[in-house]
Amino acid sequence: MIPISNFSIRTFCGGYDKNFCYLITCSHTGYQVLIDAPIDQKIIRPFFTDAPLAILITHSHHDHIHHIDQYQNLYPDLIILGHQDSPLSEKYNFKPLENKSTIKIGNLHIQSLYTPGHYFDSICFKLDPVLFTGDTLFVGRTGRVLSRKSSLKNLYKSVYEVILKLPPHTRIFPGHNYGRENTITLEENIKISPLLQARSFNDFKLKMEFYESSRTKS
Numbered sequence: 001m002i003p004i005s006n007f008s009i010r011t012f013c014g015g016y017d018k019n020f021c022y023l024i025t026c027s028h029t030g031y032q033v034l035i036d037a038p039i040d041q042k043i044i045r046p047f048f049t050d051a052p053l054a055i056l057i058t059h060s061h062h063d064h065i066h067h068i069d070q071y072q073n074l075y076p077d078l079i080i081l082g083h084q085d086s087p088l089s090e091k092y093n094f095k096p097l098e099n100k101s102t103i104k105i106g107n108l109h110i111q112s113l114y115t116p117g118h119y120f121d122s123i124c125f126k127l128d129p130v131l132f133t134g135d136t137l138f139v140g141r142t143g144r145v146l147s148r149k150s151s152l153k154n155l156y157k158s159v160y161e162v163i164l165k166l167p168p169h170t171r172i173f174p175g176h177n178y179g180r181e182n183t184i185t186l187e188e189n190i191k192i193s194p195l196l197q198a199r200s201f202n203d204f205k206l207k208m209e210f211y212e213s214s215r216t217k218s
């Protein structure tokens, strides 16, 4: 758990593929929200102070939303917050988020930032000085663009024109434990990530092609 003056973040790792689930608690009010639902409620429930208010969805890939039903059944008032075009909107107690919506949790203000690319409905959540990046940005690299609704061009724009414009000390909390550590600042992540050192979109494309081909060989 990382203690910060007005909130805390408890990190859980599990699910399909070293997924991270984060429990954010407002230190003043005890109100809580989850980032994604990749992990069984039995593991996370002991850490709830009361019913959590919401689950903030970074994107609708299956591994990130697999356990939503469990949480929604246990906590019928729970709100699912995600992209306005999310397929989840038809099934759950869902509230759509526009780009730069503010979500108030107790004394905390969390901002949604649309970051399409890895998937069309990808959102990052900013709670200064932290950014929950889902599968858009990991420790050591960006996300990949393997789905039908992925876009390399959009991923480039989201990473370079949205995320890397944030203050260098911003600390990312990604959607999977794929890096050498769980969390890193943007500044440090640029130093260790060739995919964050592109000079242009074409350069990023080449770097991504190189990354994908080196994965195939290994």
Ligand SMILES: [Fe+2]
Pocket (backbone or CB within 6 Å): 059, 061, 118, 119, 135
């Ligand atoms: Fe994903």
